[in-house]
Amino acid sequence: MSNTKQFTYNVSDYDQFSYDYSQYWKKRRYEDLAEKTLLDNIFDGKRGDWFLDVGGSYGRLTNSYYSKYQHPIILDYSAKTLRNNWEIIKNKYPNTELIAANAYKMPFKENVFDGALMVRVLHHIEHPESYYKELRRILTNDAEYVQEFANKVHIKATVRALLKGNFKFFSQEPYAQPALTMAEGSDNVEGIFYNFHPKHVKKLLMEQGFTVKKKRGCSFLRSPLLKKLFNDDTLLFLEKIARSIFSWTNIPPSVVFDTILKKEDKQEEKYAKIEDILCCPQCKGNLEIEQDSASCKKCNITFEKKDNVWDFRVQ
Template sequence: MGDIKRADFYDGPAHDYLGYWKGRDYEHDAERIAIDRLLAGQHFEHAVDVGGGYGRITALLPQYADHVTLAEPSQRQLDVAARFLGEGIERVQAQAAHLPFATGSMDLVTMIRVMHHLPDPTAELAEIARVLDAVGVAVIEVANLGHARNRLRRLGRGVPVGPVDIRSPENRHDDEIPFVNHNIDTVTRQLSDAGLRVVRSLSVSNLRSGALKRVVPHRVLLRVERAAQPALARCRFGPSIFLLVAKG
């Protein structure tokens, strides 16, 4: 679930985000591999998962942090999270652009599958920079406008600098949640403007294909994914780019 200005989009009974992830084991495990790789060997005092929905990614963080908080704007998703996460993880209703945490109080921030709901992430990135400790890190996932298949489709035209709305024409109205892909170079500059620098990047969900998932065993997909994430990061191959960022 993304952190958005219209949190009520995820509050209606028609939106079953927990159900959405059924059958998407490859995508979830690909993201778990990325997080484990970016945070390997590190331990933190306080982590917050921003816009974490029902806690899909939040549930991975206790192995890396003594105290974990899920910050999510949708009350419906927080109610689901209460059952999904159980005890031990704090849940707060909050927008990514207005986090209820003290400056420098977090040494790990994650924001996964949120940027695709933020055509202009300036305020959200500034908040991450504000709450992040001087020696802390953040893991930010970006829906990649320049992924390999899109570059082929746009051959000779290049990748647009600004975000591109990928909603269907009938859904492009004010009542529908934004859904955009971003230029990674632009996001890197936006991070820099917020006082954050990219330490490492990974190309994630490189084999995201319904046809592949039907014919290739899950364990084989993950074996290839694990090897591909760092190898394909430089060419930004995949539809999802994970960025490890720090202050400075």
């Protein structure tokens, strides 16, 4: 088994504070629709069996991939969010499974997923190289992976750095944002919040065998002034134009990579149900699965399914 090394990384644990992430979107219709329209476009034409939305929260983006893949899974470290939204998600997207787990240590066998997505989560990942290694393990050869991330060198940050003469800013080192109040869940000083240089993310992906097929920009018009001047529909119209002209640049605050993974291992098995793809998130060994519990004899851990959601969280 690969990836059995024991390590512990900090996780941005949304369960530590009572925060309903869906509320964050109430006043951000432009950004929400900008991301959804872009993803609809990216997923158009993609197909597959198992699909993973890493850090998928309350299923904000499920509509973009749901009809494309037979078995969509939303994985999130916040068990509370998954349990609170289970019924709403299942009503809308009945085939979707919800699993509480850590993106660094996922409870899935090798070579399972034909597709995966991560949006607005990479800023919480302090060790993306480790996450990408884990992601490579669970994806099949030719799997397609869509990665959104906060762009460190977007136009406003670049102008700010130039005015300050801060040329160190342009390195590929991730930029740790100062803790912000309620910045998408990071409401404590320990919050993990990184902005990444597109070249750095691309390099880390390539090291694990991913090729960036297409780079796209998103939320070009995310600015309080522009939001005052134009209504959401005008902003979305302008966004479409900006996207078609400037996606190759580092102007936008949010960048999306549409990637494909090449690896030697060929997927041999077809899996029909969720229990078939699960393994111990810690040692990647087999689990003894019963109705509402799953045990790893080697690690001596029992994982539980409560309120319809499996809890495979390990740190």
